[in-house]
Amino acid sequence: QNQLKMSCCYCFPGFTCLHDQQQILLEGPTGKSTIEGPGCFCVGPCNEGTKRNGHTIQEDEFCKVEDTLKGKVFVHEGPTYFFEGPYHQGVRVKNVYSLDNTEYLIIQNTNDGSRDIIQGPIRWIPGPYDDVVRRSKALTLSINEYVKVLDTETGNIRVERGESMVFIGPYEETLPPENRPHRDGVVEAVNIDEHTAVLVRDESNGTLYLVTKKQLYFPTPYEAIVGIQKKVVLEDHESMVVRDKDGKYHFMSGQNEIGYMPPRDDEPYDVDIPDEEEGGKKKKRKNKKKKKTGYDIYEVLYGEDGGRSFFVPPYCEVVELDWTSGDGKTRKISRIDSRPHFMEYSFVCRTSDNVELTIEVTFFWQILEVDAMIKMTDDAPGDICAHARSVVIQAVSKLPMEDFMTNFNSILANALLEQEDPFYEHRGVVIHTVEVKSYHCKDKNTENVLQEIIKERTDRMNRLQKQESDNEVKLYKMKGDIEEEKLNGELLKIRHSHHRTEAAMEGEAEADQISMFLNGMPEDIPDSRKFGFWNTLRKIDAIRSIGNSGSHLYYTPNDIDLSIGAFETPWNQKRR
Numbered sequence: 255q256n257q258l259k260m261s262c263c264y265c266f267p268g269f270t271c272l273h274d275q276q277q278i279l280l281e282g283p284t285g286k287s288t289i290e291g292p293g294c295f296c297v298g299p300c301n302e303g304t305k306r307n308g309h310t311i312q313e314d315e316f317c318k319v320e321d322t323l324k325g326k327v328f329v330h331e332g333p334t335y336f337f338e339g340p341y342h343q344g345v346r347v348k349n350v351y352s353l354d355n356t357e358y359l360i361i362q363n364t365n366d367g368s369r370d371i372i373q374g375p376i377r378w379i380p381g382p383y384d385d386v387v388r389r390s391k392a393l394t395l396s397i398n399e400y401v402k403v404l405d406t407e408t409g410n411i412r413v414e415r416g417e418s419m420v421f422i423g424p425y426e427e428t429l430p431p432e433n434r435p436h437r438d439g440v441v442e443a444v445n446i447d448e449h450t451a452v453l454v455r456d457e458s459n460g461t462l463y464l465v466t467k468k469q470l471y472f473p474t475p476y477e478a479i480v481g482i483q484k485k486v487v488l489e490d491h492e493s494m495v496v497r498d499k500d501g502k503y504h505f506m507s508g509q510n511e512i513g514y515m516p517p518r519d520d521e522p523y524d525v526d527i528p529d530e531e532e533g534g535k536k537k538k539r540k541n542k543k544k545k546k547t548g549y550d551i552y553e554v555l556y557g558e559d560g561g562r563s564f565f566v567p568p569y570c571e572v573v574e575l576d577w578t579s580g581d582g583k584t585r586k587i588s589r590i591d592s593r594p595h596f597m598e599y600s601f602v603c604r605t606s607d608n609v610e611l612t613i614e615v616t617f618f619w620q621i622l623e624v625d626a627m628i629k630m631t632d633d634a635p636g637d638i639c640a641h642a643r644s645v646v647i648q649a650v651s652k653l654p655m656e657d658f659m660t661n662f663n664s665i666l667a668n669a670l671l672e673q674e675d676p677f678y679e680h681r682g683v684v685i686h687t688v689e690v691k692s693y694h695c696k697d698k699n700t701e702n703v704l705q706e707i708i709k710e711r712t713d714r715m716n717r718l719q720k721q722e723s724d725n726e727v728k729l730y731k732m733k734g735d736i737e738e739e740k741l742n743g744e745l746l747k748i749r750h751s752h753h754r755t756e757a758a759m760e761g762e763a764e765a766d767q768i769s770m771f772l773n774g775m776p777e778d779i780p781d782s783r784k785f786g787f788w789n790t791l792r793k794i795d796a797i798r799s800i801g802n803s804g805s806h807l808y809y810t811p812n813d814i815d816l817s818i819g820a821f822e823t824p825w826n827q828k829r830r
Contacts, residue, residue: 269294269295269296269297270294270295270296270297270303270305271291271293271294271295272289272290272291272292272293272294272295272305273291273292274291274292275291275307275308275335276290276291276292276305276306276307276308277289277290277291277305277306277307277308277337277338278295278297278303278304278305278306279303279304279305279306279340280297280301280302280303280340281301281302281303281304282298282300282301282302283300285340286340286341287340288337288338288339288340290308290337306338308335308336308337308338309330309335309336309337309338309345309347310335311330311331311332311333311334311335311336311347312332312333313332313333314332314349314350314352315332315347315348315349315350316329316330316331316332316347316348316350316379316380317329317330317345317346317347317348318344318345318346318348318380318382319338319339319342319343319344319345320342320343320344321339321341321342322341322342322343323340323341324341326382327382327383328382329379329380329381329382331379332350350377350378350379351372351376351377351378351379351380351386351389352376352377352378353372353373353374353375353376353377353378354374354375355374355375356374356391356392356394356419357373357374357389357390357391357392358371358372358373358374358389358390358391358392358421358422359371359372359378359386359387359388359389359390360386360387360388360389360390360424361380361384361385361386361387361424362384362385362387362424363381363383363384363385364383364384364385365383369387369424369425370424371421371423371424373392373421387424390422392419392420392421392422393414393419393420393421393422393428393438393439393440394419394420395414395415395416395417395418395419395420395440396416396417397416397417398416398442398443398445398470399415399416399440399441399442399443400413400414400415400416400440400441400443400472400473401413401414401420401428401439401440401441402428402429402439402441402473402475403420403422403423403426403427403428403429404426404427404428404429405423405425405426406425406426406427407425410475411429411475411476412475413472413473413474413475415443415472428440431478431479433479433480433481434479443470443471443472444470444471444479444482445470445471446465446466446467446468446469446470446471447468448468448485449484449485449487450482450483450484450485451464451465451466451482451483451485451565452464452465452471452479452481452482452483453465453479453480453481453482453483453568454473454477454478454479454480455477455478455480456476456477457476457477457478458476462480462568462569463568464483464554464565464567464568466565483565483566485563485564485565486506486563486564486565486566486572487562487563488506488507488508488561488562488563488589489508490508490509491508491591491592491593492507492508492589492590492591492592493505493506493507493508493589493590493592493624494506494572494573494588494589494590495572495573495590495624495628496555496566496567496570496571496572496573497570497571497572497573498551498567498569498570499569499570503573503625503628504551504555505624505625505628506555506561506562506564507561507562507624508562510556510561510562551567551570554567555567572588573588573628574586574587574588575587575588575590575632575633575634576632576633577633577634577635577636578633578635578636578639579597579598579635590621590624590627591621592620592621592622592624593620594618594619594620594686595618595619595620595635596616596617596618597616597617597619597635597638597639598614598615598616598617598691599614599615599617599639599642599643600612600613600614600615601613601615601639601643601646601647602696603646603647603650603651604647604650604651605650605651605653605654605655605658606651606652606653606654607654607655609655609695610695610696611650611658611693611694611695611696612693612694612695612696613646613650613662613690613692613693614690614691614692614693615642615646615666615688615689615690615691616688616689616690616691617638617639617642617685617687617688618685618686618687618688619635619638619683619684619685619686620683620684620686621634621682621683622682622683622684623682624682625682626680626681626682627681627682627683630680630681630682631681634681634682634683637677637681638678638683638685641677641678642670642685642688645669645670645673645675646666646669646670648669649665649666649668649669650665653665659707659708662690662693663689663690666688666689666690667687667688670685670688671685671687671688768788771784771788772784772785772788775787
């Protein structure tokens with residue numbers, strides 16, 4: 255603003271000119287006043303004048319002005335143009351509040367301190383004494399959401415369920431749960447099905463109860479969801495221990511048959527459950543609670559299928575066991591596996607000849623009776639290892655190193671398995687087998703000597719094994735030769751038999767041929783000549799065969815008996 259101050263020290267009055275959007279504030283001994291333009295004005299003596307511009311307020315604006323003389327506040331709405339009065343101060347031009355259907359304002363009256371809510375859609379201009387505390391958006395709830403709202407004036411709690419739009423009042427605030435995710439206090443309802451339940455606390459009396467009825471669960475105003483439970487389903491080889499409010503153990507097993515109910519020594523007890531909202535309609539909460547029978551722990555644990563699957567009842571907890579293994583690590587165990595397990599453990603012992611050994615042992619063990627184990631210990635594998643260590647140390651201390659090296663597996667098996675030791679039976683466990691995985695001397699020098707002994711023994715065993723292998727190969731070769739000779743003898747016998755049969759057949763054929771040849775000749779020829787004819791014909795056949803074969807045959811005179819002479823034939827006799 256262009257201000258022009260004129261001092262009263264001049265002997266003549268001052269003049270100033272104002273246009274239509276300016277004014278002059280005159281301050282004198284008797285008070286303050288303003289003069290608006292346009293025009294030229296004279297500022298009297300002993301007055302001080304301040305030139306200032308007016309205020310333009312647009313259509314979507316407003317301003318508040320405080321009159322310090324009258325103690326009032328005025329609101330100017332746009333569109334307008336105004337000049338401040340002589341006693342006005344704190345002029346601030348602001349935008350009008352434009353709210354859509356999801357917005358609201360919480361306002362406070364500075365005159366009486368009361369609060370109110372302004373919901374959209376609206377174009378709102380505050381009153382003279384209205385201050386905006388906050389501008390917020392309404393909470394939009396889907397069909398499976400809800401929000402708890404606390405009235406800070408009365409302490410009442412209400413539950414708003416979807417589908418809806420919720421405006422939080424001037425004296426209200428949301429109550430977000432501490433143990434569940436939320437969006438500005440908006441929480442998803444719980445889908446309760448066959449495998450899901452809700453543990454609820456009635457904050458009016460502190461009672462805990464379990465809701466298992468299948469539904470989309472919305473808590474009542476004074477119910478708090480403590481936790482969402484998943485049904486525990488046990489496999490055939492699994493067991494679980496539940497401790498109730500009185501400290502009594504209940505042993506759940508996957509091997510129980512449907513309808514199984516253990517013997518009981520107590521009576522069902524009742525809990526107070528507040529009225530619920532049914533059919534999506536809100537019911538007015540009454541001080542009088544509905545008394546419902548339930549939460550009989552036996553029915554909850556064993557009622558459906560004999561304990562093979564169950565929800566953990568209120569005031570009960572699943573027992574967790576601290577199991578230590580051979581490596582010294584501790585594990586939390588709640589599901590007890592009754593199948594056999596392998597477990598490795600190492601410990602130090604000393605032989606009778608003062609050789610300190612570190613032995614690594616593998617146990618193959620199993621839990622047979624869970625109730626006996628729970629009554630005696632919460633660390634079954636740790637007890638097995640500790641007791642086995644004591645027994646093995648005693649057994650090894652009675653033997654020299656040489657004996658231990660020769661029969662270490664049988665020594666441990668005899669000490670741990672063949673002795674009548676009630677330790678494992680009392681704890682409901684059994685060790686099936688135990689084996690020495692490895693052992694070595696704790697002292698390095700002794701270990702080196704031991705390694706040399708082991709190496710020499712190994713080499714000797716290797717040589718023996720090699721010799722046994724060679725002997726076995728020779729033995730098999732001899733057996734093979736014997737079998738071959740036996741087969742050759744049988745082959746010769748068969749061949750000899752075949753030859754005899756062939757010779758007999760050939761002899762019979764030859765005899766038949768000779769017989770037919772001799773019988774076919776005239777009877778007056780003597781037999782000797784018949785045989786001579788037969789032999790001569792056979793020799794001719796032999797010579798013909800040799801001649802046809804292309805071979806050269808040489809005969810000595812002794813080999814051939816030739817007779818040169820003339821045969822008497824009828825033709826020769828006629829010529830004579």
